[in-house]
Amino acid sequence: MTHSAKEINSLCDKFVGSILRQDGSIEFNEDSEKYRLMSNGVNYPDLSFGAICAALSGTTRTLLLPRLNIAVSNDHKYLWAWCGQVIFNYNINPIIPAHKDLNLFELYLTALHAMLSGRHVMHPLESSLNIHQRQLLGQSTEILCHLSFPLLEALLKRACHQYVEMDGGVKCKFRVNGCAYSPGVDGNGFPRECSSIFDLLTLYLNKVKKPEETKKWALDN
Structure with a gap:
């Protein structure tokens, strides 16, 4: 039996909901473990592209928990291993x-x-x-x-090479997440840099990524 993206997202949401306590703490128990993907027969090699994306998103929610807690399970290890195996087997160009x-x-x-x-x-x-x-x-x-x-x-x-150097130096003006970046030096004479992964992700999603190419890749695979 294969699982849909909707089913995978539901299991991950139920897992997170089952471990959260009213005071904001977390507690793992037998009830929460029954919502693990692998406990429900999810087999990553059988999943569609959309379901794999849902698994990656869902297991991120079950990995990064409130109060900076991180909980790695077999759901995460086997998913990461499967993605690595796909990249090796199909010789995907990592840019x-x-x-x-x-x-x-x-x-x-x-x-x-x-x-x-x-x-x-x-x-x-x-x-x-x-x-x-x-x-x-x-x-x-x-x-x-x-x-x-x-x-x-x-x-x-x-x-994002059109906007930043590999060392983080800013090549041209851009604004993300309320922060304005521009070339040149700051008030202390140091080159202005962007080393925030959050800002770089936002820049990539808003300025660089081409939705039509992403959609075509998903349809072709």
Whole structure:
């Protein structure tokens, strides 16, 4: 049985609702675990593109919880691993040509390897690894989390290259989230920069992304 985007969003919303207490705290219990995607037979390889997008959005809500709590589950680990596997199998161009930015390309590949090397994925040769290799294997999710933000920031700066340099320097005027950015130096003589991931995401969504291309990609895949 495959699951629709609506069903996946509903399960994620029910999970979040089941763990929130009236005082704003969270409490995990047997009732909340029954709303996990994998507990309901969700198999990521069977999902449509729209359902995968819903899973990514929904598991973000079940990951980032009130009071800065983060709770990683198998729902997250297997979804990240599946997305990494799709990228590897279909040779999706990450818009990071290795010959143009080797450091960013290697960061991207390292993050992908971290997605696919956790203990939730079967490792028949794990017993032959030394203690340091096993430790890295067991901490692959934590490694991925620490790599994801600099990778996202770098990808956004590359995508928004008309507006910002890779070091964050502002190339032309733009305004997002109530903040105005412009080239030049600030009152202290330092170059004006944009290093806010939130502002970069907003800039990408509002100024750079082409909705018709995104829609075409979804229909073709």
